[in-house]
Amino acid sequence: MTVTVKSMSNGHRSAEPPLDHDFHNAWGTIYSNSGFRNDDRTRQIWEEYTVNPVRVEQQYHVLLNEYTDKFQSFFQGYWPITFHAHVSDVLIPTTIASLILNTASTCPLVVEDPALSPLLKDDPEPEKVHQFVRDLLGWTDVHITSPKLAIVDGIYGCAYGPLAHSSDEWEYKIIGSGPEAIHIGRSDFSSEDALLKKLIAAKKDGCVAVVSDLVNASDGSVFPPESFRLLRSCCDQARICLLVDEAMTAIRCGAPLVSQRPEYFEDGTLQPDMVAFGKGMGISGVAINFNGLMMRHLAFHKQELIRQSIRFWRSMVTRPIATPVLIEALGILNLAQAEGWPERSEQIGKAFREFILRLAGNDGHGKEIIRGLGAFIAVDREISKKFNVMAAFRRRSSWARWIPKLNSAAAVDHQAIERYLVGIEAKPLRRALTEEALKQGTKPLWCWVCGIDAIVEDWCRTCFLGYCGTEACAQFFHAHNCL
Ligand SMILES: [Zn+2]
Ligand SMILES: [Zn+2]
Numbered sequence: 001m002t003v004t005v006k007s008m009s010n011g012h013r014s015a016e017p018p019l020d021h022d023f024h025n026a027w028g029t030i031y032s033n034s035g036f037r038n039d040d041r042t043r044q045i046w047e048e049y050t051v052n053p054v055r056v057e058q059q060y061h062v063l064l065n066e067y068t069d070k071f072q073s074f075f076q077g078y079w080p081i082t083f084h085a086h087v088s089d090v091l092i093p094t095t096i097a098s099l100i101l102n103t104a105s106t107c108p109l110v111v112e113d114p115a116l117s118p119l120l121k122d123d124p125e126p127e128k129v130h131q132f133v134r135d136l137l138g139w140t141d142v143h144i145t146s147p148k149l150a151i152v153d154g155i156y157g158c159a160y161g162p163l164a165h166s167s168d169e170w171e172y173k174i175i176g177s178g179p180e181a182i183h184i185g186r187s188d189f190s191s192e193d194a195l196l197k198k199l200i201a202a203k204k205d206g207c208v209a210v211v212s213d214l215v216n217a218s219d220g221s222v223f224p225p226e227s228f229r230l231l232r233s234c235c236d237q238a239r240i241c242l243l244v245d246e247a248m249t250a251i252r253c254g255a256p257l258v259s260q261r262p263e264y265f266e267d268g269t270l271q272p273d274m275v276a277f278g279k280g281m282g283i284s285g286v287a288i289n290f291n292g293l294m295m296r297h298l299a300f301h302k303q304e305l306i307r308q309s310i311r312f313w314r315s316m317v318t319r320p321i322a323t324p325v326l327i328e329a330l331g332i333l334n335l336a337q338a339e340g341w342p343e344r345s346e347q348i349g350k351a352f353r354e355f356i357l358r359l360a361g362n363d364g365h366g367k368e369i370i371r372g373l374g375a376f377i378a379v380d381r382e383i384s385k386k387f388n389v390m391a392a393f394r395r396r397s398s399w400a401r402w403i404p405k406l407n408s409a410a411a412v413d414h415q416a417i418e419r420y421l422v423g424i425e426a427k428p429l430r431r432a433l434t435e436e437a438l439k440q441g442t443k444p445l446w447c448w449v450c451g452i453d454a455i456v457e458d459w460c461r462t463c464f465l466g467y468c469g470t471e472a473c474a475q476f477f478h479a480h481n482c483l
Pocket of ligand 2 (some may be wrong): 459460462463464465480481482483
């Protein structure tokens with residue numbers, strides 16, 4: 001077994017197992033078990049920040065611009081504009097409506113028109129700009145005063161706010177607040193005519209954007225590419241913005257964005273207008289695609305005008321992201337590019353699927369036991385239990401979500417996965433994790449049975465598995481077969 005021990009710049013030594021069995025990874029918020037340590041650029045800024053924070057603060061705008069440019073080049077034309085702590089903070093209809101209004105009010109059709117532009121006129125006429133923008137977007141009073149989002153059913157609802165109404169989990173549902181989203185159900189996809197009618201009605205009702213997942217974050221089911229094609233076409237015809245929630249799928253599903261996989265991207269003529277990002281990115285927010293099906297009508301033909309529009313939005317807040325968060329977010333992007341995480345996620349997904357199907361043996365015959373795309377892997381809950389690994393669960397879902405780290409070389413090789421997870425290397429590897437945890441006074445982080453925080457001192461030192469302390473989980477936990 002090779003447990004690589006690397007010496008860190010601060011003199012601490014950290015054990016880095018070739019592959020660990022934590023596929024929970026804080027609900028998918030961890031892409032790599034070495035953070036951004038391997039990115040020299042951000043590690044140096046970070047180190048400087050700890051000794052001379054003022055000097056780094058002075059470079060704030062340089063760093064923010066660097067992040068913005070890197071983001072749009074990595075994600076091929078999606079510009080990050082608004083930043084928030086959690087995706088639930090951003091998928092709020094009023095925030096999305098204001099963002100669209102900001103983008104339209106600062107588009108070249110406005111700022112380059114001497115009759116309209118507040119930048120070119122001595123006597124700005126905001127009412128005129130507002131009316132122009134409303135006409136451009138096809139919006140009426142209802143879009144301004146009570147904007148709504150439409151969601152494609154199956155999207156996993158946010159933790160709070162308006163989209164929580166649609167959560168599968170009652171704990172979220174009962175704290176949902178704000179206007180209900182407009183639901184687009186499976187039956188609405190029966191024909192182009194039916195979907196278009198639905199979207200035209202939604203727009204009339206105040207819908208400013210349609211929000212969709214392409215991989216269900218709860219059970220890993222995949223949005224059929226032909227349905228996505230229909231959705232893009234109908235959003236285009238009804239002139240409604242399309243936003244894809246990529247919080248779980250960015251970088252992890254075989255392309256920078258899952259919507260850029262060939263089966264969804266197709267020839268690129270109809271692309272989404274926005275993506276929501278979060279989780280492993282280190283910061284949440286929305287990025288705008290100025291070539292999107294609706295955004296392209298705003299005619300942003302120069303990068304300088306895009307930057308200006310972004311500046312107007314960000315100028316409303318003093319610091320769009322705190323400096324340490326910005327450094328980390330930049331480091332993550334740099335590593336994702338340098339280490340080729342999008343391509344690697346596809347290889348990891350393939351290797352894990354091969355491993356799981358082989359080990360599931362006869363139990364896997366005759367039923368669907370694996371879903372998801374790339375390195376977002378949903379495994380039948382019963383099958384997952386056989387593996388003594390930590391996974392992320394939605395409480396009542398019959399699927400366990402395996403969300404492996406993307407930096408492990410062993411994870412792209414199905415034989416290595418088998419060796420480290422269940423084979424000859426598994427026991428010594430877990431013993432090493434146990435020893436390290438005992439030294440540090442920690443324990444396995446996630447309940448092996450239900451995926452929430454493990455809190456009890458009673459955990460398995462052989463398997464490095466713990467549980468949350470509920471009676472139901474205790475029962476399952478104590479019945480587990482040790483490695
Ligand atoms: Zn539990
Ligand atoms: Zn055990």
